[in-house]
Amino acid sequence: MPENRRKAAALLKRLEPELVEQTLALVYAQNPDMEARYGEYGKEKCRQDTHYHFSYLIESVGSGSSALFNDYVLWAQQVLETRHLPVKDLHAHLGALKDVVTQNLPIDHYVLVANHLNSALHVLEERHGLPPETEPILSDVAQQYLDFLLNGKRHQAIELVLNEVEKGVPIKEIYLTVFQAVQHQIGRLWQLNKISVAQEHFCTAATQWAMSQLYPQVFGSERNGLKLVSTCASGDLHELGVRMVSDFFEMEGWDTYYLGSNVPVHSLLSALRDQKPDLLLLSATMTYHVPAVEAAIEAVKKAQDLQDIKIMVGGYPFNTAEGLWQQVGADGHSKNAQEALELAQELIKK
Structure with a gap:
């Protein structure tokens, strides 16, 4: 089954450009009023949104986690609602996407993809009309x-x-x-x-x-002899979260080597060979960044001279989909900086 999921996701990825155009054409044909409501600019935005739909769907299918796509469509629904755009357009979009997938995928792959789309449509129906989430309380x-x-x-x-x-x-x-x-x-x-x-x-x-x-003050702590290399997945520009976690390790006495955002795999491998860390921390902000994390982990584990490095992952997709960290080959997953420190101690002892 995992192999079938990956094949279905790979096929979706390969066909994505033409599936996007087919979906866009179908949703406008099924909803002729959209042309007048949104105009040419709106149609281009609709095309961009369709690419986003496919990006999240592809990773959701590949990982076997409906939670990833469900969470995304709930987020998209709220974005539409707060901008006073009709949520029915999202339903129409997903329905057209499902029709297009029906016409282009083999039956076994279609069943996998349709399960994710059906689940998303179901949670949209369940969520519609519910009161907004409680406002978080800040200190x-x-x-x-x-x-x-x-x-x-x-x-x-x-x-x-x-x-x-x-x-x-x-x-x-x-x-x-x-x-x-x-x-x-x-x-x-x-x-x-x-x-x-x-x-x-x-x-x-x-x-x-x-x-x-x-x-x-952060860099003034007594050293404990351990070293961390941390970075975002290739293509991910959201670096603040992983930077905060790195600083926590620094305050705990670790020597940290923070690479920043969007680091290519070959550069990461070079840094690991130079720094010889005890732990590698990889972060993914968006669901479509997960393949880059998986590719980086695979490259590290294939390198004979890097076998002793433990690998931890973090970020929104791993917090959303239970067990995703294991699927990408990591040794552990943490939801916040303090949890990362505690898990690191356990991993290093092994």
């Missing part, structure tokens, strides 16, 4: 920090954090209850159409700058 400091950022007051936000550290608040607590909590809230505010992409980027850049102001 007073985190709320002040967020308010400063949303008002463009970066310096005041950073000063707030530095004052908290001077009062004796542990830096790890600042990372978890302020930086991490606020970043999650910023992503949610964008999803709810309450802030723009520009604001989201400003807030993220400001938090990166705030973290850098704490580095004299």
